[in-house]
Amino acid sequence: METIAKSIWKRLPLSSNYAVAYAARDSDVDEIAAYPITPQTTVVEKLSEFIANGELLAEMVHVESEHSAMSASIGASAAGARAFTATSSQGLELMHELLHIASGMRLPIVMSVAARALSAPLSIWGDYSDVMNTRDTSWITIIASSAQEVYDSIVQAYRIAESVMLPVMVAYDGFMMSHTYEPVFVSEKAGLFRDYIPRKGRVVLDTKKPVTMGAVANPDWYYETKYQQVKAMSDAYGLSVEADQTFSKLYGRGYGLVEEYNVDNSELVILTYGGIFGTVKQAVDEMREQGIPVGAARVRLFRPFPLNELRSLLLKSKAVAVLDRSFSNGLPVSGPLAVELKSMMNSYNINVPVYSYIVGLGQRTVTEADISKIASQALSSKVSNESIYWGVRE
Amino acid sequence: MPAGAVIMEPGNSAERFTGDWRTFKPVINQDKCTRCLRCWVFCPEPAISIVDRQYTSSSGRAWKNSVEINYDYCKGCGICVEECEPKAIDFIEEVK
Amino acid sequence: MSGKPFFRTIFDVPHEEYFSPGHGLCAGCTAGTIAKLLLKVAGPNTIVVNATGCVEVSTTTYPYTSWNVPWLHVAFENTAAAASGVESAIIALKKKGIMDPSTKVNVIALAGDGGTYDIGLQALSGMLERGHRVMYVLYDNEAYMNTGIQRSGSTPEFAWTTTTPVGSQWKGKMQQKKPIAEIVSAHGTPYVATSNPNNFTDMMNKFKKGLETEGPSFVHVLQPCTTGWKFDPRYGIEISRLATETAMWINWENDHGEFRVTVTVPRRRHVRNYLRMQGRFSHLTEQEVNEIQDSVNKKVENINRLVGKTVIGPLVE
Ligand SMILES: Cc1ncc(C[n+]2csc(CCOP(=O)(O)OP(=O)(O)O)c2C)c(N)n1
Ligand code: SF4
Ligand code: SF4
Numbered sequence: 001m002e003t004i005a006k007s008i009w010k011r012l013p014l015s016s017n018y019a020v021a022y023a024a025r026d027s028d029v030d031e032i033a034a035y036p037i038t039p040q041t042t043v044v045e046k047l048s049e050f051i052a053n054g055e056l057l058a059e060m061v062h063v064e065s066e067h068s069a070m071s072a073s074i075g076a077s078a079a080g081a082r083a084f085t086a087t088s089s090q091g092l093e094l095m096h097e098l099l100h101i102a103s104g105m106r107l108p109i110v111m112s113v114a115a116r117a118l119s120a121p122l123s124i125w126g127d128y129s130d131v132m133n134t135r136d137t138s139w140i141t142i143i144a145s146s147a148q149e150v151y152d153s154i155v156q157a158y159r160i161a162e163s164v165m166l167p168v169m170v171a172y173d174g175f176m177m178s179h180t181y182e183p184v185f186v187s188e189k190a191g192l193f194r195d196y197i198p199r200k201g202r203v204v205l206d207t208k209k210p211v212t213m214g215a216v217a218n219p220d221w222y223y224e225t226k227y228q229q230v231k232a233m234s235d236a237y238g239l240s241v242e243a244d245q246t247f248s249k250l251y252g253r254g255y256g257l258v259e260e261y262n263v264d265n266s267e268l269v270i271l272t273y274g275g276i277f278g279t280v281k282q283a284v285d286e287m288r289e290q291g292i293p294v295g296a297a298r299v300r301l302f303r304p305f306p307l308n309e310l311r312s313l314l315l316k317s318k319a320v321a322v323l324d325r326s327f328s329n330g331l332p333v334s335g336p337l338a339v340e341l342k343s344m345m346n347s348y349n350i351n352v353p354v355y356s357y358i359v360g361l362g363q364r365t366v367t368e369a370d371i372s373k374i375a376s377q378a379l380s381s382k383v384s385n386e387s388i389y390w391g392v393r394e
Numbered sequence: 395m396p397a398g399a400v401i402m403e404p405g406n407s408a409e410r411f412t413g414d415w416r417t418f419k420p421v422i423n424q425d426k427c428t429r430c431l432r433c434w435v436f437c438p439e440p441a442i443s444i445v446d447r448q449y450t451s452s453s454g455r456a457w458k459n460s461v462e463i464n465y466d467y468c469k470g471c472g473i474c475v476e477e478c479e480p481k482a483i484d485f486i487e488e489v490k
Numbered sequence: 491m492s493g494k495p496f497f498r499t500i501f502d503v504p505h506e507e508y509f510s511p512g513h514g515l516c517a518g519c520t521a522g523t524i525a526k527l528l529l530k531v532a533g534p535n536t537i538v539v540n541a542t543g544c545v546e547v548s549t550t551t552y553p554y555t556s557w558n559v560p561w562l563h564v565a566f567e568n569t570a571a572a573a574s575g576v577e578s579a580i581i582a583l584k585k586k587g588i589m590d591p592s593t594k595v596n597v598i599a600l601a602g603d604g605g606t607y608d609i610g611l612q613a614l615s616g617m618l619e620r621g622h623r624v625m626y627v628l629y630d631n632e633a634y635m636n637t638g639i640q641r642s643g644s645t646p647e648f649a650w651t652t653t654t655p656v657g658s659q660w661k662g663k664m665q666q667k668k669p670i671a672e673i674v675s676a677h678g679t680p681y682v683a684t685s686n687p688n689n690f691t692d693m694m695n696k697f698k699k700g701l702e703t704e705g706p707s708f709v710h711v712l713q714p715c716t717t718g719w720k721f722d723p724r725y726g727i728e729i730s731r732l733a734t735e736t737a738m739w740i741n742w743e744n745d746h747g748e749f750r751v752t753v754t755v756p757r758r759r760h761v762r763n764y765l766r767m768q769g770r771f772s773h774l775t776e777q778e779v780n781e782i783q784d785s786v787n788k789k790v791e792n793i794n795r796l797v798g799k800t801v802i803g804p805l806v807e
């Protein structure tokens with residue numbers, strides 16, 4: 001890997017937002033339609049710079065809203081362009097209708113999401129309420145936990161999207177990642193990913209072969225069209241593994257679909273997603289030093305849900321504490337990952353205690369001490385069956 | 395079935411006949427028809443075409459082309475009847 | 491950009507058809523006439539982006555399409571944005587050599603009044619301001635027809651719709667029609683025009699000019715709707731003609747700042763002739779008809795003043 005690194009990579013200090021911009025540049029995108037929103041904004045600023053100074057040959061559509069950002073992305077993708085967009089929070093909500101349309105029309109759009117809380121009350125700070133609200137939109141969803149992974153995942157996203165013909169969202173923590181600098185290897189030479197994400201022929205709006213895209217489907221056709229999407233999402237599972245493994249082989253970095261950390265011989269696994277995983281790993285290190293047998297894991301691919309990886313994780317787990325930075329109000333267990341994990345376990349007759357913790361909403365600080373306290377509470381098994389809103393003032 | 399309900403065959407709605415919508419049927423009197431093409435230009439389906447059929451009218455006028463209605467598609471709206479200035483189109487009740 | 495019109499008589503209308511029959515538009519729907527003639531002007535090197543509405547649902551019921559050119563529908567309110575994306579994609583792919591740079595593709599956005607005056611106005615404004623080379627064709631049937639004749643910002647004053655019914659308190663719509671083409675013109679859009687299907691050569695010339703415009707163009711076409719306006723389907727073109735003859739509708743163009751009335755009306759007919767043919771106005775009192783006449787008179791006065799001569803003549807019947 002060192003030799004690869006020397007020849008083709010340039011190491012730069014980048015925020016995850018900038019990592020996204022570099023990745024879109026290095027993926028040779030053709031069209032970018034985006035609208036500013038904190039904390040996504042610097043993605044589009046950087047991409048504008050790349051186009052302005054000739055580092056990227058692409059059309060920037062300065063749309064007047066996120067609704068139009070996704071609409072223009074759909075139009076561009078339908079016309080055969082490699083389309084990219086980026087958003088957060090209210091912007092993602094404003095796009096919502098079109099997220100379903102992008103996936104329903106089977107367009108390989110890639111979007112980055114700097115995950116942020118939702119109004120009201122207005123909060124510009126990070127959590128995953130926006131991303132979790134898109135769970136039913138048929139978008140393949142990757143949640144990264146480092147700037148390097150963000151960069152690599154955007155490139156992988158195009159490979160997955162253009163193979164399975166579903167759009168891909170790459171999410172990461174608003175602020176904690178979007179605005180924090182980390183060293184990132186970016187491509188030193190143009191066209192590094194040309195063979196990894198080759199330009200493939202697909203059905204597009206072509207005057208030489210006119211097609212109708214976005215037709216009306218009556219009850220005799222709608223269901224089948226949707227079922228094709230189900231199949232595609234299921235194919236996306238294997239393709240996500242393949243994209244990651246091939247990337248790792250070619251470029252020396254891979255992530256898997258579920259990342260495990262010190263899971264062996266643990267009494268409890270702390271399962272989460274996104275940048276908080278860094279804090280969780282540190283807390284695990286400290287607890288391990290004190291002889292407390294805990295491990296950690298994070299879900300990197302949220303859609304399609306990484307069944308096999310989670311099943312194998314659960315085989316090694318005596319109990320799981322799930323940390324969710326989002327909640328689905330009105331359910332006893334309201335953390336989205338906890339709910340989905342439990343539903344999966346039920347289907348596969350896996351019986352491991354799962355404790356659901358809601359943390360870090362609207363960027364409420366979560367420290368290693370918090371994680372350790374959560375772990376000891378979970379290890380004591382004196383935990384409610386319902387989600388615990390960790391640290392909330394009542 | 396192509397992904398995303400894309401329709402690959404352009405203009406294939408022509409496989410669907412809408413002639414059975416008709417309750418009145420426009421019938422061109424080729425003798426009165428001046429080949430002005432107004433019916434052709436306005437027909438919303440379109441169900442009227444200009445065809446290569448010569449016609450010599452009773453007054454001896456020789457036409458190189460004729461205007462014809464395709465009853466597979468004509469919905470019997472009557473726009474052609476209304477817009478035909480020489481009143482060359484009869485509108486007769488459809489008997490089924 | 492002025493000079494001789496391209497389509498002078500009916501014999502200049504191309505014979506090629508790119509709009510196929512078998513669609514589900516109502517019998518006598520003049521939107522069919524408009525779409526058909528639009529494609530005759532645009533020809534095969536065209537991509538149509540269509541808003542949700544009558545034309546979209548009636549012409550593309552899977553697995554059948556009436557379109558012989560590439561066609562895209564995304565949603566109701568975003569046609570201008572989706573068309574912007576299509577146009578940008580073509581520019582990018584040409585610059586990158588992925589698409590032959592010499593190919594010329596017309597990008598047409600086609601939307602109803604609801605999708606333009608109301609829910610689509612923001613996307614339209616954005617597209618105009620950014621200057622995409624897209625011809626936006628608004629087919630105006632003055633209500634949300636696809637959902638069953640609800641009022642829109644385009645519905646004229648006093649018109650009955652299902653959401654502006656006629657009762658003891660309400661007498662149809664109580665507000666005026668929004669001046670959409672003027673709003674578009676105010677964006678500095680290089681080519682803006684109004685037309686109607688009765689004046690088909692005028693309409694087709696405007697489509698042609700719109701497509702030749704470097705940058706955005708907007709063609710606003712009146713589209714009489716048999717179902718929503720409540721008239722016998724045979725009268726769609728007749729009503730379109732009466733709209734011009736009464737000056738309820740004026741065919742004009744703003745061609746790079748040069749304003750012209752393209753269909754002059756030497757002798758103007760009373761609006762009664764237009765209104766009385768339509769069930770949606772059947773409840774109008776003589777006083778209300780006269781109110782409409784008064785507002786048309788004012789509009790005509792303004793237009794004549796703007797042009798500097800009498801292009802729309804005096805009321806004669
Ligand atoms: C966001 C959204 N709101 C509402 C609708 C429902 N809807 C579909 S078509 C339509 C009316 C279309 O009216 P117009 O644009 O005038 O076109 P027309 O049907 O009259 O041709 C409405 C309200 C929709 N499809 N999407
Ligand atoms: S009646 Fe209507 S549909 Fe039939 S040919 Fe005449 S115009 Fe066309
Ligand atoms: S409108 Fe009448 S006269 Fe003219 S072509 Fe048609 S049938 Fe003939």
Ligand code: SF4
Pocket residue numbers: 514515516518519520521544545548631635636714715716717718
């Ligand atoms: S409701 Fe009106 S606009 Fe819609 S298809 Fe029928 S006639 Fe045409």
Ligand SMILES: [Mg+2]
Pocket residue numbers: 602603604630631632633634635636
């Ligand atoms: Mg309408």
